[in-house]
Every structure is written in structure tokens, then in C-alpha cells.
Amino acid sequence: MTGDIAPRTVIEAFLPMTGDVGLDLVLDTANAAGLxxxxxxxxxxxxxxAGDVVQAGRGRRGTVRLTEQGLARLERDRAALTLAEAQDAGRAPWDGxxxxxxxxxPESQRARRDALRRHLTELGAATVSTGLYLSPHELMDLLDATAREHLVHAEAARVTVRGVTxxxxxxELLWPAASVVDGYRSLEETVDRVAAxxxxxxxxxVRVLQLHLADALEQAMRPDPLIPLELRPTPWHPSRVREEWRSVWRTLASRASDGGVYRGWPGF
Incomplete structure (x- = not known):
């Protein structure tokens, strides 16, 4: 296998939803992956x-576990994977x-305003006018209560954007299909190499191959706004790539005598 795995990916792959994990397992697997x-x-x-994990002990005898904040952040990240899986299986139709x-x-809170705008973009919303964002998804549940206090939210059955209805x-205007599809090329190549x-x-x-798969999926999905498939060309190439990814992941998981990585996490 070629390609570097992000160190954070290695750590997160071993963090259980409850309890802790030994750093010897994390570091030994990282070393085997070339890190x-x-x-x-x-x-x-x-x-x-950042407050995402707590470490106890030092060196390879130490342990690490998720904090409530870290668990919540990872669960939000996994929500995208869960949504993609539901879309691909036809269980998440667009509500129109x-x-x-x-x-x-106000301008006096510009830094906070800009941070909220960036967050909306990270969640896949597109700018349609100065300070106005559009999405086919309900994003409010992905924002904390403090953020929601500073948002104006509306829903519409039809929109017109730059003359397009x-x-x-x-x-296609706001989230071009070609750029999303291109983002899955590297994942497709990784899936093929790992499958072989x-x-x-x-x-x-087995764990090293799983890490390559997980890291490549993360890179492909992070910029993907996961627009409902009803709004995408058919067939939708990223859906096919993700299904191939799941097939290879299941093969590896079946060969992992210790359960492999991401044990207990939805979508894995």
C-alpha cells in the first residue's frame, strides 16, 4: 500500500465509544502502517x-479515552457516514x-459570525447571497443551541437561484457533480488496492488495510455535501464507490480476529 495515513485517523480508529484503549495497540499499528x-x-x-480525549499514564503503557466532547464530535462526523449509507440504500429520500x-x-461580533458561516459551509450549505445559505438538508440538528440562537431559518418548496428554478x-449550479465525483477517484483507487x-x-x-480504507473515505467524504440522490445524475458514481468500500471493509472485518478498528461505531 502507498499513501500516508493521518496520525489522527489512527488514534480515532481505536477509540471506543466507552472505555479506553492502550497506547501500545495504537502505536504498534501506526508503526506497522509506516508511521x-x-x-x-x-x-x-x-x-x-482540544478536550477531545484524556490520556492516563505515559508511553506505551498509557491509555486514552474519549471525553463527552470528543464523543459528540465523532458522532457528528459519523452522522455523515450514516446519511451516505442511508442514501445509497434508498432509505433517505429527499423531502422536497x-x-x-x-x-x-452584528459587525461587532464579526469573528463569531464568520465562524458560523464557515460551519454552515462545512455542513454542505452553499452561499446563494451575502450571508444567506441554502441546503436540501435540515442542518439545525447539527448545530449547538448557542449557534441556533444566531440563525434565521426558513423553508421553501421552490427556490430560484440566479434565474435557475x-x-x-x-x-448542479451550487454543488457541481463533477467536482464531487472527482473527489472519489482516489478512494476508488484505494479500494481496488486494498481489495487485492x-x-x-x-x-x-488487517488493521493497517482498514486504516487505509478509513483515511481514504474520510478524504473523499469530507468535502461531499451529500446532496440527495434525487438531485444527482443516475447512476451516481460516489454511491457505487461507497458500496464497493463497504464490501471490502466487511471482508477485512471478517478477517480481524480482534474485531479490527472502529469497533461498535455505526457505519463500520
């Missing part, structure tokens, strides 16, 4: 400083409602 201890320890220190959101904060055309190696994998090699 030395130092970048993994640095990533861990950053996660501790467009959501319009604006941030209502057809829903599919609006989606999965049949003979054992022990730590």
Missing part, C-alpha cells in the same frame, strides 16, 4: 489540548424542502 511514534504522539497531544439559513450577528439544475490485498491479510495487516 513513527512522534507524529502520533503529537496528534494525541493536540487532541488532549429547501432550507435557507442566514447568520444574524429546476431543483436538479439548482443542485484483503484476501491474504492477517493480524496487524
Amino acid at each position: 513513527p511514534d512522534q507524529p502520533v504522539r503529537l496528534a494525541l497531544r493536540r487532541m488532549v489540548a 424542502v429547501w432550507r435557507l439559513t442566514a447568520v444574524s450577528l 429546476d431543483s436538479r439544475a439548482v443542485a 490485498a484483503a484476501g491474504e491479510a492477517e493480524g496487524v495487516r
Whole structure:
């Protein structure tokens, strides 16, 4: 396998929803994947400083566990994976409602206003006018109560964006299909390489291959707004790639005598 795995991916892959994990397992797997201890320890220190995890003990005898904040953040990240799986299986049809959101904060709170706008963009909303965002998804549940206090939210069955009214055309205008599809090319290549190696994998090699899959999926899905499939061309290439990913993941999970990584997490 080629391609570097992000140190944070290695750590997160072993964090259980409850309880802790030994750093010896994290570091040994990272080493097997070609990552030395130092970048993994640095990533861990950053996660501790951010309040996402708590470390007990030092060195390979230490342990690490998620905080409530870290668990909530990972659960939000996993929500995208759950949505993608439901869309691909036809269990998450679009309700036909467009959501319009604006941030209502004065210039005196510019930094906070800009942060909220960035967050809406990260959640897949598109800018349709200065400070006004559009999404086919309900995003309010993904924002904390403090953020929602500063938002103006409306729903519409039809929208016109720059003279475009057809829903599919609006989606293509704001979230071009080609750029999303291109973002899955690298994932597709990784899936093919891992599939070729999965049949003979054992022990730590299984976990390393899983990490390559997880990291590549993260890179592909992070910029994907997961627009409902009713608004995308048919067939939708990212759906096919994700299904191939799931097939290879299931093969590896069946070969992992210790359960592999991401144990107990939805979508894995």
C-alpha cells in the first residue's frame, strides 16, 4: 500500500465509544502502517489540548479515552457516514424542502459570525447571497443551541437561484457533480488496492488495510455535501464507490480476529 495515513485517523480508529484503549495497540499499528511514534504522539497531544480525549499514564503503557466532547464530535462526523449509507440504500429520500439559513450577528461580533458561516459551509450549505445559505438538508440538528440562537431559518418548496428554478439544475449550479465525483477517484483507487490485498491479510495487516480504507473515505467524504440522490445524475458514481468500500471493509472485518478498528461505531 502507498499513501500516508493521518496520525489522527489512527488514534480515532481505536477509540471506543466507552472505555479506553492502550497506547501500545495504537502505536504498534501506526508503526506497522509506516508511521513513527512522534507524529502520533503529537496528534494525541493536540487532541488532549482540544478536550477531545484524556490520556492516563505515559508511553506505551498509557491509555486514552474519549471525553463527552470528543464523543459528540465523532458522532457528528459519523452522522455523515450514516446519511451516505442511508442514501445509497434508498432509505433517505429527499423531502422536497429547501432550507435557507442566514447568520444574524452584528459587525461587532464579526469573528463569531464568520465562524458560523464557515460551519454552515462545512455542513454542505452553499452561499446563494451575502450571508444567506441554502441546503436540501435540515442542518439545525447539527448545530449547538448557542449557534441556533444566531440563525434565521426558513423553508421553501421552490427556490430560484440566479434565474435557475429546476431543483436538479439548482443542485448542479451550487454543488457541481463533477467536482464531487472527482473527489472519489482516489478512494476508488484505494479500494481496488486494498481489495487485492484483503484476501491474504492477517493480524496487524488487517488493521493497517482498514486504516487505509478509513483515511481514504474520510478524504473523499469530507468535502461531499451529500446532496440527495434525487438531485444527482443516475447512476451516481460516489454511491457505487461507497458500496464497493463497504464490501471490502466487511471482508477485512471478517478477517480481524480482534474485531479490527472502529469497533461498535455505526457505519463500520
